Amino acid sequence: MADQAMAIRKAPLAGLRGGSHAAILTPAAPASRISLRAAKDAVPALSAALGVTLPLRPKTSASSGKRHALWLGPDEWLVIDEDGADLMAAAASSGALHSAVDVSHRNTAVIVSGPGAEVAINSGCPQDLSLGLFPVGACSRTVLGKAEIVLFRTSEDTFRLECWRSFSPFVFGLLSEGAEDAAH
């Protein structure tokens, strides 16, 4: 009998390292993610079920351990669990009317860290990332060059940059150039 072939899942940016001494680029570990849509009246039940309070103000996020809820729009959130927990089941257990789409493998993320992280990202992103306007915990959907991204500031000099996996080689390349510039 023939040996059974097993497919091995390959992370889009597996093995890549990049950046400069000013801005280090590290592919983020796999995580589970949902794109969550819900009206305001469903927010309390969903927050309780997910264990993280869905933020209602623009550009804000809420975190509980390794789970993060990012405000993307008035009725839209990106929920990320870095431990890979089943977010779909958690949302479904809320009993509240909502739409959740598992985008764990649609997205991948790059961690951009270092004193030049802002400059590296701003090489392709038009948002003002100064701490006054984009403080720790701030998040936003925006663009990096031709790619749509979701930015999430996890510390003063660290960003989690989410992008669609098919755009990730472009995003990583553009960030590498930006990180080089940030070192000069």
Added chain:
Amino acid sequence: MLLIYCPYCEEERSELEFRNAGDAHIARPTNIAEITDEEFEAYFFLRDNPKGVIFERWRHIHGCGRFFNAARDTVSDRFLTTYQAGEPKPDLNAQPKTSATLETYDEALEGAAQ
């Protein structure tokens, strides 16, 4: 870089995050199956294309994803105001005027013609 104030994000963002979505405040006829071809044409195809202030729909497609409305000067590309979808047309007299910009543009046209 042109900055557009998104009434849902409550801040100015780069135009790169936005898409134009055509004229605003166009009411879809409620009796659309009964209207004449001419009436349908007027509703569906005919637009004023004004030189000056236009009310448009815009979408913050690479931001919050929301459609909203804007009053924009088609000559200067200046955004006079933006407001949430569903709100009535705002009173633009309460907004700053753009005559200085228009005069500059007209002068530029005259200069080019000479």
